[in-house]
Amino acid sequence: MTHRIEILAHDEDGRAKALEHALKGKGKNVEVRVADVYTSDNEKAASPEFVISLTNPVSQKANAKLEDFDWALEIGFLPGVTDNIGHTASELLQLAGASNDNECYSSRLYLLKGELTKQDIEELSEQISNKLIQRISIKSKQEFDADGGMDVVVPRVLLDNLGAKADEVDLNVTDSELEVISQKGIANADGTHRGPLGMSLLYMQAVQEHFKKEGRNPTDLELETIAQTWSEHCKHTIFASPIDDVAEGLYKGYIKRATKEIRAKKGENDICVSVFSDNAGAIIFDENYLITDKVETHNSPSALDPFGGAITGIVGVNRDCIGFGQGAKPIINRYGFCLADPSTSPEYYRDKALTNPILPPATIMRGVVEGVEAGGNQSGIPTPQGFVNFDPRFVGKPLVFVGTIGLIPRQIKGKDSHVKCANPGDVIVVAGGRVGRDGIHGATFSSVALDEGSPATAVQIGDPITQKKMSDAIIKEMRDSGLYSAITDNGAGGLSSSVGEMAEGSGGFHVELEKVPLKYPGMAPWEIWISESQERMTMAVPPENVKRVIKHLASRGVEATAIGTYTDTGRAHITWDSETIMDMSMDFLHDGNPETPLTTTFTRGGDKEPELAEPENYNETLLQMMSRLNICSKEFISTQYDHNVQGTACLGPLQGKGRVYAETSITRPVFSSPKGVVLSQGLFPRYSDIDTGAMAAAGVDLAVRNAIAAGADLNQLALLDNFCWCSSDEAERLGQLKRAVEAIYEIAVKYETPFISGKDSMFNDFKGFDKDGNEVKISAPPTLLASSIGVIPHVEKAISLTPKAVGDCVFLLGETKDELGASEYYDQLDILGQNVPETNAHENLRLYKLYGRASRDQLIASAYALNFGGLGAALAKKAIASQMGMDIDLSALNLRADKALFSESTGRILVTVAPQNKEKFLKNFKGYEHIYEIGFIAKTEKLNVKNTLDIEVSKLDEAYKATLKDY
Amino acid sequence: MNNTAPAKALILAGYGLNCEEETLHAFEHVGLQGEIRHLNDLIENPKELQDAQVLAIPGGFSYGDDTGSGNAFAQKMKLALWDHLQKFVARDTLTIGICNGCQILSNLGLVPGFEGKYGVRSIAVTHNLSARYQCRWIDLKVQAPSPWLNGIDRMHIPVAHGEGRFMMDEETLEKLQNNRQIAATYIAPDGTAADGEFPYNPNGAYGDIAGITDDTGRVLAIMPHPERGMFTWQRDDYMELKDKAQREGQTLEEDSDGMAIFSNAAKYFK
Structure with missing residues (x-):
């Protein structure tokens, strides 16, 4: 029997009051009450112990008769979507005597009283939910009474492919068929496709050629793995490819070279310790510590589910920090949002039938702000540093930047802490959350609406507490005992990427894939291998320590599982119930992708310099300028981001009695040291309309200048580059890119501020339709975010x-x-x-x-x-x-x-x-x-x-x- | 008390608590011996409470605030440690819950513990009236006699919470007032009562309540974070203070308002 428990909050509930207030702003006088709903078919769910454990007797009533309302609106999750409240309820159910695999689901019920039409409720539900991940149920009081309440819904994932195995993919096909496989995905038996692999024909041919030589076809898992490993997301092919006469490509030819030259010039005063090789870059903080920094983007997911995209982004980049060297402690978060004007609501659609509209800018802004809030605050990492930039062209694809600074002792057990290497014989241990279908083919969203019963795979929601438990156990407790040889995070590409990368150290791996713990049964092997389920770290653990590692994590409420071994066989080997389903050479997997030379053109943009009349009233002009989106205060973000947890905040995001939203922050991460970490950034997207070189140089200059102005030492200042480009398959856009890269090479070398880490996102274009059904393409302005991280010798001098x-x-x-x-x-x-x-x-x-x-x-x-x-x-x-x-x-x-x-x-x-x-x-x-x-x-x-x-x-x-x- | 060995403080950790390191630093700074203890380790070995003089439940986000802030953590503590906790507070010990710790103590019923009866939930610390997380500096007026608050009149320290709104029925509020168990209230910077006005009262708490004690005063549950305002360099007006000191040729005090709470704990066991 399924039990449904409704916990009604008192009339004065803050959540209800806030919704009343928002509705009042729209001219509607409504009384709102909120009930937290828990659904479970575990028999213990009806027990008084469980119900009491969910109810605060002062402010809540359990299973009260619901009356005195006109409309009931319930919002719950779709099957397979991370339900953190449900997880906690499930743990409470365990305390009440249920087994530890009990399932519990949460939803929220709003009771509304006032003059409202069904359409009003539908509009409200759209504003406070996201149909990609949530289900909505609306009942009038009459319907509610007639049905005896809301419907009981158990959003369990049901997959019908139990007993799935790896399939062979026939590559003995024509070029055009290869293209179909790449664009639509591997074909299923029923003729449907599994979603795009996103490889060029050149790449597909290289794969075909390879397996021809091997004398066999690849399995689906092998092909999916290659597609992941060679993707733009993982290989950064545009920055790596030869471009015009730069044979080394933009990355090695400019960015990496800048760092190399600066380090050589600074000699003994080199501040860099780990650059471009790990999950984050690291510089010297003082004689005892390093500081690490990494900035990521999470643009595409945030366009569809702003909250989910942003929270997964921030907890994801936290893992880059935890996965640096032997594991750095996250000490500061950064954020940055490039958005369209929230007071506008441009009408664009993803589909020609005009049924799938883009989200309004205000919804995206609220969602991404909240996502970083939930992820950062719950993880106990201060978020003092960030910015918001507005341009109408961010309407279809917002840019969402997230970053994390880490702290790590320079030496751990007498060894350099930034060095890690999986050794042959080390056991592959995966810790953290379980694997579901989350984020499979995450980079290539389909615009097909998800129907009920199908797991929401494209969109993910982070679970910061699961990650926090894991992070604390690893960084604060295990790291300094040297129990593991290497650690990395599971991000894009999931296990295929984390295990694959670490195995480059040892020279191969063998994974027994059936050992990977799953959220629900019935996943196919290839799905398990490339799933991007969050909150997981992969470790290389010497066999003698495996038991201890798993036991310790278990004592912290974290699941850890041995799933295989690192080897030196040169092979990437996977078995599924003892049957080999992948056996490829590591060399081909990591270096088999053919070079794709690029060519560019460049034209300077801009109009004529105008001849303007002088403003008649400068008072008015200055007021207008101060209220502009790119200049005005963003205090509402700073006050909801916990910016002083860890007790290290020294110069915060709001400065002075008048609380000006500042561009630079200072943090004192080690109580015993007077030194501070100075953070800032610079970006000027609109300058690209005239010259991307000027855009990029201005960004780097501002990132440096902000830090220097606050007192950072120029000799101990480093940079991170995040390129968010558009249409990077066009020669002109590539020309703009090359010009920007040349510009930042020059300025960084001049300032002697090395790049230590970077990331790129090359296709920030929205392709869809306007309200008349005309095709439109809206490209985000080519944007370089330059982030700076430096040290001030004494915070007294801030x-x-x-x-x-x-x-x-x-x-x-x-x-x-x-x-x-x-x-x-x-x-x-x-x-x-x-x-x-x-x-x-x-x-x-x-x-x-x-x-x-x-x-x-x-x-x-x-x-x-x-x-x-x-x-x-x-x-x-x-x-x-x-x-x-x-x-x-x-x-x-x-x-x-x-x-x-x-x-x-x-x-x-x-x-x-x-x-x-x-x-x-x-x-x-x-x-x-x-x-x-x-x-x-x-x-x-x-x-x-x-x-x-x-x-x-x-x-x-x-x-x-x-x-x-x-x- | 033994005068030679410093008193020992246990600072809880785990399940999303996150302020244990800075809270430990505060106790060590005032000369106490402190240790961070994961909840599961304490459950494994609850006798440790017998050797401790101070129990601190620091701030954080235990269980992500799911099912109500502090609720799930309190349920777990109650089930596994209740007898030991009761014995601990019955001894001449000090207990403090800061922010999430405050919510946990309230859910455990270690506050208000009227007439020495612990375990009754009569206080809710719930969603801010703004329905939004609030991280900002506030001013407090100390109202109750408590070993934790001796000699403190006002404090300028930050809050950082999404659910910090003290609520209770009228009878409970009256009892808290009559028994002088309201530890501190939010005030405007000019010293007058906040009277519910945002942002001085950042969450809409009844009676501007920022913290309460049990009826002995030895158990303190407080929403604002003294450990984030224990050093002058942590203050929101540090830049102004240090500039002024420099102009006047003065040296700034290292400690700020929040440290007094921890110093009081050290003094109590001297």
Whole structure:
């Protein structure tokens, strides 16, 4: 018998109140009550012990009679979707005496009272649920009474392919048939296909050739494994391929080379310890510790299920940290969202029949913000660092960046902690969550709606607590005993990728696939092997330690299983109930993909530089600028992200009394050391409309400049590159890419800030239909996110953006040029222009070195690195942060006031200096020509720019905070 | 107490608790001997409680807040450790639950424990009125006599929670007030009562309650995080404070408001 337990919350429930409030905003007076529902067919589910354990007697009632409502709306999960609440309920059921394989499912019931139509409820349900992963059930009070309540639903996965084996795939076919296999997937017996392999014909032919030589056909599992291993996602073929006359490709020819040259030049002062070779990059923190950093993107999943995409992204990149070297402890999270304007709702569809609309920008924004919140907060990792960038072209494919910084002792048991290698004979142990059909062919979403009963495979939801238990057991308890030789995470490609990569160390592996624990029976071997089920780590464990490892993890509530052995046979070998289903050479698997030379073209974009009339009212102009999406406050994100867990936050995401949303954070990760980790980033997607080189250089410059401004030591600063490109099969887009890569090579080498890790996502295009059924393609602007990670020698020397005292002098450092192309100011006027900011790394470096000396000598009271909205936005943010007035005179800049205020020239820092430090400060910059004393912090409540504007700080504050205040 | 050996604090961990390391650091900083103990290890060897003077349940997200924050962890503790816990609090010991720990103590009924009767759930610590996680700095006024709170008047420390709203029926609220078991309330920066106003009262807690004690004052359940405001460099206004100190030629105190709670524990066992 199936038991359904409804736990009704009291009238004052915060979740109910928030929904009432949201509905009120839409002009509807509704009373809402919330019930948490648990469904299980375990006999113990009816026991009072279990029901009591689910009910808080002060605020909840179990199985009360539900009345006094007009509509009932229930939202539950579809079969196979991660149900974390259900898992916890299942553990409570175990405490009540049920066996540990009991199943329990959660759902949430809303009871609504008010004047509402069925359509209102349907609209509401769409706003608060996602039909890709959730089921919705709506009943009027009459229906509810007639049916005796809501329906009892048990969303169990039922697969009908029990006893599945590996199938042979016939590759003795024509080229066009090879293409069909690649595009649609391996054919099933019933004529359906398993989903795209995504390999080019060239690759398919190489596979065909290989197996011809072997004298046999591949199994489905072998073919799927090759497709995973050779995918753009795993091999980064575009960055690796020869391009024009660069035989080494962009990655080796520019990015890796930059790091190599910088390390050689710095010699003994090299800060790099592990670059590009592991799940994250690492630099020296101090004599005892390394810090690691990795930034990932999770764009496609977030377009479909923003919450699921973002939470899987953040807990996934946490595993990159846990999987660095012998295992680094996650100490800080980063986030970054590139989105369309949430106040708009452009109408686009994925299908020609116009039945499958894209999600509205506001829904995507809420979802991705919440996803990182849930993942980061529940994992106990502070998330102080991030940004949001808006452009209408992120409408179909948002960019979702997630990153994690780790801390690891430089030596563990006398060995370098960043070194790991699976040894022949080591046992393959998989720890964490079980394997389901989650994320199979995750990279290639089908737009087919999922029907009831079929497991939702494309979309995944992270389970941060399962991962937290595993992470704590490994990093905080096991790591320092040296029980394993190597560890890595299961991300894209699942076991095929984690075991495959680690086996490159030993020289082969043998996996007994039937030993892998499953969420539900009936999965085919190839599905188990490439499933991207989350929260799993793979370890190489010497045989004598296996029992201890598994036992320890079990004592922490974490399942771990030995599934095979690392070998030195040179073969990738898998058996399924003793029958061989994969036997391939490691060399072919990892290096068998043919080279694909690329060619490029490049055309500079942009329009003519306009001749504009000067604004008549600068007060109004500045208010408009401050309320622009790329300039306004994103405080609502910072306050819901736990940014001070671990007790290490020193300079947070909101600065000053006026709580300005800052670009840079400082964290003190080791209580016994005064050093701080300085994090920042830079990106300017719109600059690509004119020149991707300028875009990329400006991003790197800002990432460096932000960190330097806050007090980071330029000599101990590293970079991460994340390219999010579009249409990377077009020569022109590749030309834009090459130009961007050349630009960041030059600037990084100049600044001597090495790249330590990077990732790319090359096809951020939305292909679909507009509301009239016309085909549309919306490409995200080519975007480089440059992230910086550095060290400040003592947090006492940290510099915030907030001015500290009336009477302090205001200095602008760096040259302001007529560079408004693709700026926020031009965009406000709907103009693109031509003069995109060019970055002069040589000039900037001169300033940064001088600035570094001044900050070490503590001569600077506050600093802000200019970015979107230029000097005007910077002055306003300083005034808002301090809630103090400023008297400013910009005549020394020799530019028309709008250009002086809103030019986005790079390389500039706005600082305030205490009068008693002014002389030393000027002496420090002696001989530097681009230092401008432009005014002082005034005992007024206004920002005054002589002959230009005069406006109350309170008005600026309001404009800055109004735009996103309702999210 | 033995004057030579420092008192011993056990700090619980596991199942998603996540503030155990900084909480341990706080106790060690004030001279206590501290050890982190996974819940399952304590269940395996509950006699350890007999050698401890302080039990701390730190902040975190046990069981992901599923089925109600702190609920599942409390259910597990109650089932496996209840007798030992009762004996522990009956001795002259100190117990603190911070944030998730506060929610766990409430679900266990170790607070409010009216008339020494532990185990009754009469307080709910539930969803913030904003239905959103709130990570922000707040001001507290200490209201109750408790060994943990001796000599403290106000504190500027952060909250970070999604379910921090103290709720109870009127009778319970009255009893808490009459027995002086309301440990601390949220106030506006000017020192006046927050009176439910967001963000000074960050979650809509009845009576602006931020923490409560049992009727001995030795068990403290508090939502804000003293260990995240124990050093001056952790403060949200650190940049302003250090600039001012530098201009005035002063040196900043290393410790900040939150440390006093841990110092009080050390003093109690001296």
